[in-house]
Amino acid sequence: xxxxxxxxxxxxxxxxxxxxxxxxxxxxxxxxxxxxxxxxxxxxxxxxxxxxxxxxxxxxxxxxxxxxxxxxxxxxxxxxxxxxxxxxxxxxxxxxxxxxxxxxxxxxxxxxxxxxxxxxxxxxxxxxxxxxxxxxxxxxxxxxxxxxxxxxxxxxxxxxxxxxxxxxxxxxxxxxxxxxxxx
Numbered sequence: 001x002x003x004x005x006x007x008x009x010x011x012x013x014x015x016x017x018x019x020x021x022x023x024x025x026x027x028x029x030x031x032x033x034x035x036x037x038x039x040x041x042x043x044x045x046x047x048x049x050x051x052x053x054x055x056x057x058x059x060x061x062x063x064x065x066x067x068x069x070x071x072x073x074x075x076x077x078x079x080x081x082x083x084x085x086x087x088x089x090x091x092x093x094x095x096x097x098x099x100x101x102x103x104x105x106x107x108x109x110x111x112x113x114x115x116x117x118x119x120x121x122x123x124x125x126x127x128x129x130x131x132x133x134x135x136x137x138x139x140x141x142x143x144x145x146x147x148x149x150x151x152x153x154x155x156x157x158x159x160x161x162x163x164x165x166x167x168x169x170x171x172x173x174x175x176x177x178x179x180x181x182x183x
Contacts, residue, residue, distance in 0.1 A: 005047045007055040008032050010071050011082055012041030019079035022061025022071040032061070035069030044086030051085040054078070117171050120144060120154065126174040128156055141177060 008029045011021035020041070024032045029043075036043045046055035058078075062070040120126060121144065128142040142156035145166055154174065157166045 005045050006052050007046040007058075009044045009046060009055050009058065009082060009086055010036045010039075010041050010061055010069055011044065011074075011079065011086075012036070012039060012071065019074050019076050020071040021058055021074045021079060021082055022069070023055045023058040024061050024063075028063060031063050031067075032069065034067055035063055038067055039069065041071065042088065044082065044088050046085075047087045048085060051082075051087070054081055054085055116176055117174075120147075120171060120174070120176055122146060125159060125177045126154070126156065127177055128169060128174045142174070147171075 005026055007023045008026050009021060009023050010032050011019070014020055023046075033043045035041075044051075046052045058074065059072045061072075064070070124144045125141055126144060127139055129139050141159040143159050144154050145157055146155040147153070152171055153168050154171055155166050155168050156174075158164050
């Protein structure tokens with residue numbers, strides 16, 4: 001068993017908008033990440049005492065030869081607490097979720113991405129992932145409300161759910177949608 005942490009957790013929302021989560025042994029982390037990627041779920045690591053206690057109460061998940069996994073239904077309260085206490089490591093943000101490969105560091109691609117991100121302004125429509133709203137779990141359009149003084153953080157609101165409260169993300173974690181197709 002990996003001594004760095006005790007549990008790997010796969011969690012997500014199914015097609016019926018029901019919360020699902022399961023715990024796995026760290027020795028299965030690569031397969032769990034692959035299954036989560038195929039199912040559009042997330043993988044979190046239980047590193048803190050609170051996260052370990054919460055993950056320890058989850059049912060054990062199952063991995064199939066097809067590459068998919070099984071995560072049973074969990075109470076929404078538990079689902080939200082998992083997002084508060086699990087660690088979603090840099091691999092989720094900077095590496096291929098399924099392959100675990102390092103990001104493409106081609107300088108021309110990085111230059112183009114930096115130019116694109118620099119063009120994001122207040123009022124821009126971006127594509128964003130936010131796991132805190134189960135009704136939107138996944139990628140959806142959001143409107144930029146404000147930009148931090150250092151330009152690295154964006155305050156957003158969901159375009160199609162304007163009554164949901166605004167939230168903050170790092171600029172590099174969004175994609176700019178073409179203005180001519182944002183309506």
